[in-house]
Amino acid sequence: MPEPALPERAARAALAAHFAPDQVAADLADYSPAEVWQRRLRRDNSGRLAQYKPREELDNATLTCPFVIHSDEVWPTALADLGPHCPLGLWVRGDDQLPQLTACSVAVTGNRNATEQAITRTHAFAAAIAEAGHTVTATLAYGVDSAAHRAVAQAGRATLAVLPRGLDRAHPHDHAQLLSSIPADGGAVVSLYRPGTAASGATLQASARLLAALARAVILIEALDHAEATRIAESALALKRPLLAAPP
Structure with a gap:
């Protein structure tokens, strides 16, 4: 049975852990965060991305603080001014x-x-x-x-x-x-x-x-x-x- 599609929050957190926003901005204009993660995973010859478990990593990290993404109501709209440097998400307390x-x-x-x-x-x-x-x-x-x-x-x-x-x-x-x-x-x-x-x-x-x-x-x-x-x-x-x- 194929693995379920990676949720957007986990995919964004995974991308943010390994890439600066401007490094994936062009891909995100054409593909979903989960698709971009899979494309990067397939092209990674170092094995570094394959060792990263997006769901588990996000679950562990959110024990400290939530990871807020663009689709959340609390997302700061002013960050759109950053263009390709706009964060993939924010870790937030409060x-x-x-x-x-x-x-x-x-x-x-x-x-x-x-x-x-x-x-x-x-x-x-x-x-x-x-x-x-x-x-x-x-x-x-x-x-x-x-x-x-x-x-x-x-x-x-x-x-x-x-x-x-x-x-x-x-x-x-x-x-x-x-x-x-x-x-x-x-x-x-x-x-x-x-x-x-x-x-x-x-x-x-x-x-x-x-x-x-x-x-x-x-x-x-x-x-x-x-x-x-x-x-x-x-x-x-x-x-x-x-x-x-x-x-x-």
Whole structure:
């Protein structure tokens, strides 16, 4: 008896585990995700794809967090602006909050080794953004980004975080409590990468693009000497998102 067709969610998760979105975008324009997976499987001479069990891998990964795909009601429509780089899916903690969080998202980012003055400005900007009804969006990085999350939490509002690794661990690792507190307080944490994936230069680059795409605008606070904040700014410009530098 032939094996049942691979469900779309499992097929997308399998493709996302092995390929960047732009590597399969052309195929997905003509074939279903399950068909694209089978075509790639047949052409794989390394045996790497044959060893991967899409259904089992998805079941195990969703013990940590759900995998959200394009057909889900909570899928952020702004990601269509990424074109061929549009994610195959998102791993999410707090997925039920995504629509309202991404509807009015403003990214706040900046130096990781931030000055005391920058942290003070971050608290003021983040609190004002939240008070105006927008969602503060940032990484969990040291300095400006994590300060933005904490300022909004102190104001009793929810935030959105983007991680460059699987959501089974924080990045940086010692921000595990912050990772847990965001969905617990009504926010959400998203990643392009399945649980167990470590951060790398490639994941940082792709996550910077994702953060910029999820935001309606990007605010830089003391962001002159950190590569990740620069990547986010460059992505914002490429996506035609307003880019604002906080005054010193």
